[in-house]
Amino acid sequence: MSDSTSSPVNARVDDLLGADRPPRWWRRSTVWVGAAVLLAAGGGWWLWSGSQAQKATPVFVTEPLRRGDVTLTVSANGTLQPTRSVNIGSELSGTVRKVFVDVNDRVxxxxxxxxxxxAKLTDQVTQSRAALASAQAAVSQAIAARKEAEATLARYEEVARLSGGKVPSATELDSARASADKAVANERASEAAVTQARAALSTAETNLAKASIRSPINGVVLTRSVDPGNAVAASLQAVTLFSVAEDLTQLKLDVAVDEADVGAVGVGQKASFTVSAFPTRRYPATIERVAFGSTKTENVVTYTTTLSVDNSDMSLRPGMTASATIVATERKDVLLVPNTALRFTPAANGNGAQAQGSVLSKLMPRPPTAGAPKRATANNRVPGQRQIWVLQNGQPVQMAVKTGITDGRNTEVSGEGLAEGMEVIIDQKNAGGGR
Structure with missing residues (x-):
């Protein structure tokens, strides 16, 4: 059909239908509005998905593996004491007449x-001397009696010889011999009495000397607990009147080391300590003895460790409480990692991002993902061996290391493949800032 024929027909149809005839679909505005809305929704979803993926991408916080020095220290508290101190007391009972020194005096x-x-002690000395003199006089008398008895016996024996044994009688001769023997015994007893009298005199003189209490050492008076007029009552334990320290330029510090740390402490190790009087000053010290005997206080077992202290400037005083730090072990120029690196483990899924999904997928067990890092367990862990994670080409790589000593912040490590400058992972965050 030609155009001339169809056009009038279409015109008549249009005239018949009028303005209510619907337009063709591509001319409808709702189609284009719906398409625009769909395109906008798809673009928004695409942008949102990219943003979520970017937020889920892990960001690793790293620190370089570095070389340095690390020190293992042991902390303990104790009290400063003189290297040698003497408690001076009295062995005698009596009244104090004079006190010649006071606290801080050098003696x-x-x-x-x-x-x-x-006064009583002087009287005892006088009595003892009189007793000695009496005993000595008794010895003289005994010597004279012995000589007389021996002379009498000699005369009897001579008469008996001259008379052919007729006189004196045998009884008289035996009596003379017995008298001579008694005289010898009396002389020996008198001599023993003299020795006893001398010992008593010596004791009395010693007691008199002890009435003057003297210092046994050169030193400084730390405490005094006596005044003139005080009565001193000596008993089984001597009464302490003074405490004297020998040399305050050299002190000792007795600290209580916990049983968990005593294995790292030994003679000759260096230490330092502070006291409340000088909180910003650290005093050097050296361990000179670690006790084998333990002390148990409230179920805590400690071992007394003695440190020698130089107090040439006399700034320290006996009795001060000190907080000591003992250098147990030192390592020079070793590889160090932060302790947080030894505790770090990446997220469990394969790409390191936090696992997302439905509640059901979280409750159901999932098969291991290929390439996911294997965690060390108690069954396959080598004693003394730990794991760290290093960042290589943007991905965490697990490395086995052998740990050494630690100072609480950094730990000594060694192992195959470790090199200074490696980026060691200490933490993991999402790009959005979350962990």
């Missing part, structure tokens, strides 16, 4: 510190 060996009332 010398043999110097008189206190005098007791010695």
């Amino acid at each position: 010398k060996a043999g110097q008189v510190l206190v005098e007791l009332d010695s």
Whole structure:
């Protein structure tokens, strides 16, 4: 059909239908509006998916593997004491007459510190001397009696010889011999009494000397607990009147080391300590003894460790409480990692991102993903061996290391493949800032 024929027909149809005839689909505005909405929704979803994927991408916080020095230290508390101190007391009972020294006074060996009332002691010395003199006189009498008895016996024996044994009688001769023997015995007893009297005199003189209490050492008076007029009552334990320290330029620090740390402590190790009087100053010290005997206080077992301290400037005083730090072990120029690196483990899924999904997928077990890092377990872990993660080409790579000592922040490590400067992972975050 030609155009001239169809056009009038179409015109008549249009006239018949009028304005209510619907337009063709591609001319409809709703189609194009719907298409625009779909395109906008698809673009938004695509942008949102990319943003979520970017947020899920892990960001690893790293620190370089570095070389340095690390020190293992042991902390302990204790009290400063003199290297040698003497408690001076009295062996005698009596009344204090004079006190010659006070606290902080310097004394010398043999110097008189206190005098007791010695009137009774002087009388005892006088009595002992009189007893000695009496005993010595008795010896003289015994010697004279022995000589007389021996002379009498000699005369009897001579008469008996001259008379052919007729006189004196045998009884008289035996009596003379017995008298001579008694005289010898009496002389020996008198001599023993003299020895006893001398010992008593010596004791009395010693007690009189002890009435003047003297210092046994050169030193400084730390404490004094006596005044003139005080009564001193000696008993089984001598009463302490003074405490004298020998040399305050050299002190000792007795600290209590916990049983968990005593294995790392040994004689000759260096240490330092602080006291409350000088909190910003650290004093050097050296361990000179670690006790084998333990001390148990409230179920805590400790071992007393003695440190020698130089106190040339006399800034330290006996009795001060000190906080000591003992250098147990030192390592120089070793590889160090932060302790957080030894505790770090990447996320469990294969690409390192946090696992997402439905609640059901989280509850159901999933098969291991190919390429997922294997965690060390107690069955396959080598004693003394740990794991760290290093960042290589943007991916975490597990490396086995052997750990050494630690100072609480950094740990000594060694192992195959380790090199200074490696980026060691210490933490993991998402791109959006979450962990």
